[in-house]
Amino acid sequence: MKIKPDILKQSGLSITESRKKILDLFLETDGALAHADIEKNTSSAFDRVTVYRTLQTFVEKGIIHQIPTTDNSILYALCKHNCEQGHHHDDHVHFICSNCDKTICLDEVTVPEVKLPKNFTKQQSAMVVTGICEDCK
């Protein structure tokens, strides 16, 4: 596993308490986090605004990526592969457990290709599967 300061340094970010703590949280968590989770779970409380800005920065730098949901929230998860600024290799399937509500990145499961209708050009594709996860089985 990479070392936290390295991740920040490689992205050209200053190393601050909040960034380290939030990054920690992502590294510890095997799944996706919502903004609210982050506010609650970081021991030392940061300002909401700091959390917003940190997440925004991390997304811009390709450290984390966003996961689409239908419940009016955004989930964030670590990019495990090499994501450059703006270009995410975020091609794995996301799994949302309808029992424990956790969102898990299935890094081994690649989003399959689909044939689009004529004159449609693909840039990115995302896939979200809901069901029961291994822990809740």
Place this chain on the structure above:
Amino acid sequence: MKIKPDILKQSGLSITESRKKILDLFLETDGALAHADIEKNTSSAFDRVTVYRTLQTFVEKGIIHQIPTTDNSILYALCKHNCEQGHHHDDHVHFICSNCDKTICLDEVTVPEVKLPKNFTKQQSAMVVTGICEDCK
């Protein structure tokens, strides 16, 4: 194409101005709508609350379905196939054009099956593809 009052009647809903107007909007629009679009585009202005409740009702009755996004909003689109209450046959791919920002239901393109890791059980799956649509090509 179905006739509006029929759709409402078949779902056991009273036929009201707002429901007809909002349903109209969906039938006219070849794509998905966000809550905000609906508030803006219905000629006679309804209360925000009415729009919320109407959308909620439509989802419950299987008239429309929700589309996941990463931008903290929910998109709604007509269910073109036979969706019963609670059981959506919403197994088609959604396409978001990064030029005109429209979301289009690719009814002909079915979400492919994926092999989940051991002990994961699938209930539903959704797929969102971004790119350039036929109109913007």
Place this chain on the structure above:
DNA sequence: CAATTTTTGCACTAACGTTGCAAATAGTTT
């Protein structure tokens, strides 16, 4: 360690979403 740049937290504002309740509208019965 001083100077410069970046980041943080606070105050304020704006938008979003939900609920209770009375008025209005739709459906039903005779």
Place this chain on the structure above:
DNA sequence: AAACTATTTGCAACGTTAGTGCAAAAATTG
């Protein structure tokens, strides 16, 4: 068609979520 019942609407109020400007604090640079 009128009276009755059930449903739906709009308003007001509330709470949560998200974003911005600016001064203070912390991090980086030399």
